[in-house]
Amino acid sequence: MTSVGDFPNLTRSHSRRGLWETESVIGRRKRVGRMSEEMKLPKRSEDFSEWYNQLVLRAELADYAPVRGCMIVRPYGWAVWENITAALDRRFKATGHVNAAFPLLIPRSFIEKEKSHVEGFSPELAVVTHGGGEELEEPLVIRPTSETIIGHAYSKWIQSYRDLPLLINQWNSVVRWELRTKLFLRTLEFFWQEGHTAHATAEEAEAETRQMLDVYTDFAVREAAVPVIPGRKSAAERFAGAEQTYSIEAMMGDGKALQAGTSHNLGQNFAKAFEIRYLDKTGVLQHCWTTSWGLSTRFIGAIIMVHGDDQGLILPPRLAPYQIVIVPIYKTDEEKASVLETAQRLRRELVDAGIRVKLDEREGMSPGFKFNDWEMRGVPLRMELGPKDVAKGSVVLARRDRPGREGKSFVPQQGIAAAVAQALEEIQKALYERALAFRQANTADPADYAAFKQAVEKGFAYSWWCGGAGCEEKIKDETKATMRCIPAEDPISGQSAPQAGGAAKCIYCGAAAQEKAIFARAY
RNA sequence: CGGGGCGUAGCGCAGCCUGGUAGCGCGCCUGCCUUGGGCGCAGGAGGUCCGCGGUUCAAAUCCGCGCGCCCCGACCA
Numbered sequence: 177m178t179s180v181g182d183f184p185n186l187t188r189s190h191s192r193r194g195l196w197e198t199e200s201v202i203g204r205r206k207r208v209g210r211m212s213e214e215m216k217l218p219k220r221s222e223d224f225s226e227w228y229n230q231l232v233l234r235a236e237l238a239d240y241a242p243v244r245g246c247m248i249v250r251p252y253g254w255a256v257w258e259n260i261t262a263a264l265d266r267r268f269k270a271t272g273h274v275n276a277a278f279p280l281l282i283p284r285s286f287i288e289k290e291k292s293h294v295e296g297f298s299p300e301l302a303v304v305t306h307g308g309g310e311e312l313e314e315p316l317v318i319r320p321t322s323e324t325i326i327g328h329a330y331s332k333w334i335q336s337y338r339d340l341p342l343l344i345n346q347w348n349s350v351v352r353w354e355l356r357t358k359l360f361l362r363t364l365e366f367f368w369q370e371g372h373t374a375h376a377t378a379e380e381a382e383a384e385t386r387q388m389l390d391v392y393t394d395f396a397v398r399e400a401a402v403p404v405i406p407g408r409k410s411a412a413e414r415f416a417g418a419e420q421t422y423s424i425e426a427m428m429g430d431g432k433a434l435q436a437g438t439s440h441n442l443g444q445n446f447a448k449a450f451e452i453r454y455l456d457k458t459g460v461l462q463h464c465w466t467t468s469w470g471l472s473t474r475f476i477g478a479i480i481m482v483h484g485d486d487q488g489l490i491l492p493p494r495l496a497p498y499q500i501v502i503v504p505i506y507k508t509d510e511e512k513a514s515v516l517e518t519a520q521r522l523r524r525e526l527v528d529a530g531i532r533v534k535l536d537e538r539e540g541m542s543p544g545f546k547f548n549d550w551e552m553r554g555v556p557l558r559m560e561l562g563p564k565d566v567a568k569g570s571v572v573l574a575r576r577d578r579p580g581r582e583g584k585s586f587v588p589q590q591g592i593a594a595a596v597a598q599a600l601e602e603i604q605k606a607l608y609e610r611a612l613a614f615r616q617a618n619t620a621d622p623a624d625y626a627a628f629k630q631a632v633e634k635g636f637a638y639s640w641w642c643g644g645a646g647c648e649e650k651i652k653d654e655t656k657a658t659m660r661c662i663p664a665e666d667p668i669s670g671q672s673a674p675q676a677g678g679a680a681k682c683i684y685c686g687a688a689a690q691e692k693a694i695f696a697r698a699y
Numbered sequence: 700c701g702g703g704g705c706g707u708a709g710c711g712c713a714g715c716c717u718g719g720u721a722g723c724g725c726g727c728c729u730g731c732c733u734u735g736g737g738c739g740c741a742g743g744a745g746g747u748c749c750g751c752g753g754u755u756c757a758a759a760u761c762c763g764c765g766c767g768c769c770c771c772g773a774c775c776a
Contacts, residue, residue, distance in 0.1 A: 229770095240768080
């Protein structure tokens with residue numbers, strides 16, 4: 177398990193005076209504390225965008241940087257990313273990939289070698305024109321992705337079919353000069369991994385492309401509890417330079433789609449542009465078939481927007497930096513001593529069981545404050561431990577996914593590690609099921625174009641489509657919905673995608689259709 | 700790149716219209732007190748009023764020009 181250090185305190189910067197009465201859950205003693213609307217986030221249902229922005233800042237996942245469109249990933253956010261990278265890297269290694277590092281700076285001429293690649297990326301390139309006080313003879317591009325520089329290296333490294341397949345990944349950051357940015361979802365610089373592979377045959381490359389899409393799907397579902405729809409992209413949505421692009425698409429809490437990972441079959445396009453060739457068994461010189469695939473810090477945005485609620489973030493237990501936080505409660509010094517002693521003993525037990533634990537020993541903050549603080553930061557499980565619990569040999573466990581009293585239960589200290597582990601499993605499962613149910617409830621199979629328009633107002637439309645770029649374009653102009661992907665499985669029923677028949681008509685033009693596609697407004 | 704909003708203490712804002720001592724809340728520091736859902740009291744520290752120029756005896760305030768950020772539309776992981 178990943179070990180995690182301490183994170184700076186949440187800034188309590190939005191307080192405003194206001195009174196509310198609360199009743200303690202167990203003691204039934206009334207007290208009056210400060211609480212107000214302005215300490216809370218905007219309601220998710222009322223202003224999703226502002227809810228998201230404030231949540232990211234206040235949960236201390238990230239902050240704005242001095243350069244427009246750039247972000248600082250704060251320790252707590254980076255800890256989530258570390259858990260994501262660990263879960264993915266494990267899967268990459270298990271499928272035979274190795275890691276390497278390629279340079280940040282790329283000769284401009286490299287980008288220009290593959291025609292559609294240039295066209296796709298040139299508007300969003302950052303270019304270095306000076307170095308060491310001198311103007312450079314050839315400007316250097318800051319990588320927007322590394323196909324070109326890796327293609328250059330592969331052309332040197334690959335000579336024979338014995339050198340194939342070449343399966344390399346790199347963890348890095350890339351820069352794309354985006355016009356409109358949002359923390360995690362779209363920033364000028366973002367962190368990701370990019371896998372780049374070279375193969376001897378078209379079939380192998382296609383198999384690799386799909387295998388990595390499966391890896392992303394497995395990661396999203398099992399680690400992040402984010403249900404995704406894997407599928408194939410339209411030509412318009414395809415990566416610049418790819419023959420075929422696949423993606424996993426997730427539904428956010430506002431019904432919009434987010435592309436959460438992509439896998440590209442690059443065919444021989446880059447192999448031809450960079451002369452990546454090998455001698456086959458029969459002595460014939462062939463171009464390789466290459467792939468690339470990536471998943472970025474954007475995925476953190478997906479986790480936020482899929483699971484979060486009005487109280488703040490909810491992290492899936494498998495990716496949470498802290499899976500459980502222990503909040504000690506005491507009045508007197510004697511109580512403090514015995515509560516903390518018990519708390520430390522329980523923490524030890526949990527740590528020994530491989531559970532990521534935070535014991536919140538901060539002084540001068542009320543337990544109530546700490547409850548809210550950790551809820552904002554999405555810790556999946558909270559243990560409340562006070563003198564009464566010490567006396568009874570029990571603790572209170574509170575589930576983040578079930579707010580308030582409903583999520584609380586008394587649990588014996590005896591066997592705490594097993595109980596916590598089980599609760600974490602249940603939360604992981606419940607988060608996935610809730611997200612899936614939400615997506616199902618907001619995915620429609622509209623009967624006609626009028627129903628289609630309504631469907632994409634609140635979620636996904638799964639519709640027959642003639643495959644024509646014209647219809648895709650008009651749908652986008654008229655509804656703001658884009659073609660997200662053509663799933664291999666029906667996302668509503670979970671069965672194999674339906675075969676085209678006589679009744680299969682394009683939702684827009686009515687012409688005969690072969691495939692059913694997901695359409696949605698997207699981030 | 701078009702439309703809108705904003706820029707004053709760490710954060711959120713008032714002051715600007717009608718020019719003259721820079722304020723409030725939260726946070727922060729110290730002490731006491733409290734702690735089962737965002738405790739209380741007292742004292743304290745903290746300012747390039749986004750920048751530059753202009754008008755004026757005097758500019759946070761009026762005028763001009765910049766810059767930055769956020770939100771909404773055209774492109775994108």
